[in-house]
Amino acid sequence: MRFFIALLSISLLSLQGYSQVRMNNLGELLQYADTHAPSALQTKIQPKTSRQDMNAVASALYPKINAFATGDYYPIIATQVIPAEVLGGPKGTYLKAQFGLPYVFTAGGELTMPVINLEKWTQLSKAKVAYHQSQYSSKAALENIHIQLIQSYYQTLVTKQVLLLNDENVETTTELSRIMQERNKNGVVNPADYNRSRNLELDAQSAGYGYQKQLQQSMNGLNATLNLKDDSLQLTEDIAAFTWPSLNSMGDATIRAAWKEADYKLRIAELSLSESRNAGLPRMSLTARYMYNMQSKFETSNGNVDFNNANVGARIDFPIFQGNFYRSSWRKNRLLLDAAKLEQERTQATLTQQQKDWFASYTAAYNKHTVLEQKVKNASDNLRIAKLNIKEGLMEFDEFNNIFMEYNRARMEQIQNLADGILYYLLSTQNF
Numbered sequence: 001m002r003f004f005i006a007l008l009s010i011s012l013l014s015l016q017g018y019s020q021v022r023m024n025n026l027g028e029l030l031q032y033a034d035t036h037a038p039s040a041l042q043t044k045i046q047p048k049t050s051r052q053d054m055n056a057v058a059s060a061l062y063p064k065i066n067a068f069a070t071g072d073y074y075p076i077i078a079t080q081v082i083p084a085e086v087l088g089g090p091k092g093t094y095l096k097a098q099f100g101l102p103y104v105f106t107a108g109g110e111l112t113m114p115v116i117n118l119e120k121w122t123q124l125s126k127a128k129v130a131y132h133q134s135q136y137s138s139k140a141a142l143e144n145i146h147i148q149l150i151q152s153y154y155q156t157l158v159t160k161q162v163l164l165l166n167d168e169n170v171e172t173t174t175e176l177s178r179i180m181q182e183r184n185k186n187g188v189v190n191p192a193d194y195n196r197s198r199n200l201e202l203d204a205q206s207a208g209y210g211y212q213k214q215l216q217q218s219m220n221g222l223n224a225t226l227n228l229k230d231d232s233l234q235l236t237e238d239i240a241a242f243t244w245p246s247l248n249s250m251g252d253a254t255i256r257a258a259w260k261e262a263d264y265k266l267r268i269a270e271l272s273l274s275e276s277r278n279a280g281l282p283r284m285s286l287t288a289r290y291m292y293n294m295q296s297k298f299e300t301s302n303g304n305v306d307f308n309n310a311n312v313g314a315r316i317d318f319p320i321f322q323g324n325f326y327r328s329s330w331r332k333n334r335l336l337l338d339a340a341k342l343e344q345e346r347t348q349a350t351l352t353q354q355q356k357d358w359f360a361s362y363t364a365a366y367n368k369h370t371v372l373e374q375k376v377k378n379a380s381d382n383l384r385i386a387k388l389n390i391k392e393g394l395m396e397f398d399e400f401n402n403i404f405m406e407y408n409r410a411r412m413e414q415i416q417n418l419a420d421g422i423l424y425y426l427l428s429t430q431n432f
Contacts, residue, residue: 026426081094126268130268148225153222247425251430287312362420376407380407
C-alpha cells in the first residue's frame with residue numbers, strides 16, 4: 001500500500017511539472033498564442049470561410065445538370081377542335097382531339113451552361129478579392145492580439161522588477177527600523193522618528209502586497225489569453241538585459257496588414273460598383289433537355305403510350321424594366337465606394353501616426369536611459385552612504401528618508417523607461 005501511495009505521489013508530481021508552460025522570451029509567447037489562444041485561432045477561420053464563399057460564387061459559372069421526375073393526373077384532359085377533313089372526314093365538320101391520357105409520368109434531365117454573364121463574372125472577381133482581403137483582415141486581427149500580448153507581457157515583467165525593488169526596500173526599511181528601535185531604547189532618538197521609521201517599513205510591506213496583486217492580475221490575463229486553465233505560466237526573461245539598440249527610422253506602415261486590408265476593401269467597393277453596372281446587361285446560356293414521357297389510362301396495359309423528346313438551344317435574357325432597382329443599386333454602390341476611399345485614407349493615416357508615435361516614444365526612452373542610469377547610480381551611492389551614516393548615528397531620519405525616496409523615484413523611473421524602450425522598440429521593428 002505504501003509503495004502504491006509513493007508511486008501515485010511521484011506521478012502527480014510529474015504531471016504537475018509537465019503542466020508548467022515556460023516562456024523564455026516574447027517570441028515563444030507569441031508562437032504559443034498563435035497555436036493555442038482562442039482569439040488567435042478565431043482569426044484563422046475567416047479566410048477559410050471566405051474561400052468557401054468564393055467557391056460558391058464560382059459555381060454559378062459552371063454547367064448545371066438537373067434530373068427531374070413528375071407525376072400528374074388530369075381529370076379533364078385538354079382538347080382542341082380540328083377540321084374533320086384532316087382525318088378524312090366530311091368537309092365543313094369538326095372533331096374534338098384529346099391531347100394525352102389522364103395519367104402522365106415524366107422523367108428526364110436538363111443541362112444549363114452559362115456563356116455570357118458579366119454580372120456573375122464580376123461577382124467572381126469580387127469574391128476572389130474578398131478572399132485576399134479576409135486574409136489580411138485575419139492578419140490585422142492577429143496583429144492586434146500580438147500588440148495586446150506584448151503590452152501585457154512586458155507589463156508583467158516590469159511588475160516583477162518592481163517587486164524586486166520592493167524586496168530591497170523591505171530589507172532596507174527593516175534594518176532602519178531595527179536601528180531606530182535600538183536608539184529608542186537608549187533614548188537617543190525622537191519617538192516620533194522611530195514611529196515614522198516603523199511606518200516606512202510597513203509602507204514597504206504594504207506596497208509589496210499591492211505589487212503582488214498586480215503581478216497576479218497580469219499573469220491571470222496572460223493565462224486567460226493563452227487558454228491556460230491553471231496558473232502554469234512561467235516567465236523567465238530579464239528585461240534588464242536589454243541593450244538599447246539604435247533606431248534611425250520608424251517602421252514601414254505600408255507593410256502592416258491593416259494597410260493592405262484597406263486597399264482590398266477599396267477594390268471590393270470598385271467591383272461592387274462594376275457589378276451593379278453589369279446587372280442590367282444581357283445574359284446568354286446554352287440549354288439542353290432530354291425527357292421520357294409515359295401516359296396511361298390504367299384500365300388496360302395496352303392503352304399506355306410512351307415517347308422520348310429532347311432539345312438543344314440557347315437562351316438570352318435581356319432585362320428591360322425592374323422599377324428603379326438597377327439605378328438604386330448603382331447609386332448605393334457609388335456611395336459605398338466613396339466611403340471605402342475615406343476609410344482607406346483614415347486607416348493609412350492612423351497607421352502612419354501610430355508608427356510615428358512608437359518611433360518618437362522609443363527615441364525619447366533611448367535618449368533618457370543614459371541620464372536615468374547616471375541618476376540611479378548617484379541615488380544608489382547616496383543611499384549607500386545614508387545607510388552607513390544612519391547606522392553610525394551620523395544622520396537623522398528625515399535626511400535618510402529623503403535620500404531613500406529619491407532612490408526609489410530614480411529606480412521606478414528607470415524601470416518604467418526601460419519597459420517603454422523595450423515595448424516601443426518591438427512595436428517599431430516587429431513584423432507582425
